[in-house]
Amino acid sequence: MxxxxxxxxxxxxxxxxxxxxxxxWQLTSAYTAAVAAGVLLLAVGVLAGRADLALIGVPGLLAAAWARSGRPGSVVGPGTVAxxxxxxxxxxxxxxxxxxxxxxxxxxxxxxxxxxxxxxxxxxxxxxxxxxxxxxxxxxxxxxxxxxxxxxxxxxxxxxxxxxxxxxxxxxxxxxxxxxxxxxxxxLPAAAPLGRLPLPQRLRGLTGPHSSRRLGDGAELRDIHPFTPGDRLRRIDWRTTARRSPDLDTLYVRRTYATAEATAVLVVDSRDDVGPDLHTWRGYGTLRVDEPTSLDLARHAAASVARALVEGGDRVGLEDLARRRRPLPPASGRRHLRRIVHGLALAHPKDRASVHRVRPPQVPADAIVYLFTTVLDDEPLHLVRTWRAKGHPVVVIDTLPDVHPVTESHLRIAWRIARLERDDRLAALTGEGVPVIRWAGSARDQATIRFEALARAAERHVPGRTGTP
CATH class of the missing domain: 2.60.40.10 (Immunoglobulins)
Structure with missing residues (x-):
């Protein structure tokens, strides 16, 4: 500071x-010391018959008396002191x-x-x-x-x-x-620039920045088809018609893929807020201001993903696992982005016994879920498996900070057990085909590359769509 x-x-x-x-106001110790020294010198000078010694104490007493008479006052009106x-x-x-x-x-x-x-x-x-x-x-x-x-x-x-x-x-x-x-x-959490992000395979909406698999108005050509009732006249391809039907018996139109927008839901697991120091996990000690906690990393990662999606023209919603308040429904626009960032800043842990969810948060149909969690318990696995069973793609962002080594044997053993259990959960998620992206330490710099790789992989598995999935 x-x-x-x-x-x-x-x-x-x-x-x-x-x-x-x-x-x-009150008198200071300097005033008391001046009076005591003046009185002592004056008394010693009088008793010892030393006029010079007595005179040395007089200035201190005079200064103390002058300071006492100069008690602080304030001007209340013209010429008035209170x-x-x-x-x-x-x-x-x-x-x-x-x-x-x-x-x-x-x-x-x-x-x-x-x-x-x-x-x-x-x-x-x-x-x-x-x-x-x-x-x-x-x-x-x-x-x-x-x-x-x-x-x-x-x-x-x-x-x-x-x-x-x-x-x-x-x-x-x-x-x-x-x-x-x-x-x-x-x-408020800051947002890091990200590239393309993985999106759901099915896009919803009547317009948007992405090409869907249904027919409609768009820029991506699907095929050339004979004119049918309902086709617009401006879609007629006169060159193809002149080549295939010189007598104009059949008109041919250019059909395109409709544009649509993707829907994403950010789920922040704010039940835990742990730092790199294991000693603070027990609720004792002070978290350092120069080391982000797991919730700080989750806020930063969620704000970055939300910014990338909103700037791409997609709809984003927010859900907090630790608070049973009304979630932010998916929407788009910069004003909605500010609401999401503000909601992320308000996320904080509560009593774990009071936030147990009987069922996972409701997710709109054909939406992708971004889960920001530390994976310190089995709840994330239950949520991911439930969402995937309903057909929602899920991306897990690991927000546990890099833990500092400890010297105490009991803490070292406890962390080793917790780390092994956590590694088993992450391995289970990876084995089920759920991408897990690390957002802590040096691994954060690789998050953009991982997101880009996931977006390209989704493109290869979606027929009839090019560009961003």
């Missing part, structure tokens, strides 16, 4: 109030301003607007979850904006800046620390 960046807003203001509701305990205007205040709307993963920015009041120095302690605390002392001006930056690869609801603000005057008076910020922001 650095102090220095761009200005942003949320409108949360701290007014410098104590826990008991009173506002004000007691600092009665008027909050003398107390330094801070307003944390954050940008409206949701943030994007990578860097969060905000600005702390400081109104110093009667203080001449403002002390800031700036912290955030997973970051080191930064302490800053600012020379007070009539008003100051302190730009803040926060780097993180995490997505979803995230804690932002928590700031303690304290003002001081002449190193004698200091304000009791007040808290500014401490809000949570929704960080």
């Amino acid at each position: 650095t102090v220095g960046g761009v200005i942003v807003s949320d409108g949360r203001t701290s007014r410098g109030e104590r826990a008991d509701g009173r506002r004000g 007691d600092a305990d009665d008027d909050a205007a003398a107390v330094p205040r801070g307003t944390l301003r954050e940008p409206e709307g949701s943030a994007t993963a990578g860097e969060l920015i905000a600005t702390l607007h400081v109104a110093p009041g009667a203080a001449d120095v403002v002390h800031l302690r700036i912290g955030a979850a997973g970051h080191r605390t930064t302490e800053v002392a600012l020379h007070a001006t009539p008003a100051r904006d302190v730009p803040l930056r926060l780097s993180s690869v995490r997505t979803g609801p995230q804690d932002t800046f928590a700031i303690d603000l304290r003002g001081s005057l002449h190193a004698t008076w200091e304000q009791e620390p007040v808290q500014v910020g401490g809000t949570r922001r929704l960080v």
Whole structure:
């Protein structure tokens, strides 16, 4: 975390109030030390008959008396000064301003607007979850904006800046620390560019970017056929008609494949949110902000797939396994893409006992399913087999992060058992013909190549269609 960046807003203001509701200042330890030293020197000088020693303590007492008389006040009206305990205007205040709307993963920015009041120095302690605390002392001006930056690869609801603000005057008076910020922001996942994606064999809809296997208006030629009732006159191929029927006894038309759009459903298994550190799997410890968890990877992968499909003109829906809310139905367009990304950012795990599904999520007919899961239990296998039995092609995206090695023997044995069980599930999926694409570590760079290979393989097995399947 650095102090220095761009200005942003949320409108949360701290007014410098104590826990008991009173506002004000208190004397510092420097004032107490000056008075004690002055009194001690003066007493020792008088008792010892040392006038020079007594005079040394007098300036400290005079300075303390002057500082005491200069109690911070605030201007209420023209020529009027109020007691600092009665008027909050003398107390330094801070307003944390954050940008409206949701943030994007990578860097969060905000600005702390400081109104110093009667203080001449403002002390800031700036912290955030997973970051080191930064302490800053600012020379007070009539008003100051302190730009803040926060780097993180995490997505979803995230804690932002928590700031303690304290003002001081002449190193004698200091304000009791007040808290500014401490809000949570929704960080949206970013989308990586992908190429072609595997699509269902049967396309639905009356129009779209792909060529279907049914007759209709399109750009891909199917055959030349004699004119029949219902054919459009503009489809007549006069050259073929003149060659095959010089007397114009039979008219020939050019028949084409109709265009259609594909339907895809993104199913995010948000029941688990595990990081690379096995110690955090037990619910203890803090997840690092520079290491994405399994749910962060799932959000990123799903946002990338959704963007590629929507930009290709297809329809995309979203289903969250951990939440029994109404799913997002398949639709297209950039506005719908924003709804999907926002829904992905809201996905979070809940109690596993309360989210057990009796039946898999409903998927529209002739839709392909993209399942984003860690495959840490048998539930994904049950879902995939049910969808495939109903004729839906399924692509599994493995979102488990690369696990760090551990030294504890019990953790090492537990992870070895869990990894072997997980490898058996992945092998079972591969053996049943379900493609599994890894989305973690260095394997993420190969995901685009895997998607392209799956799209080309689907083209070879679909008769009557060329281009994207």
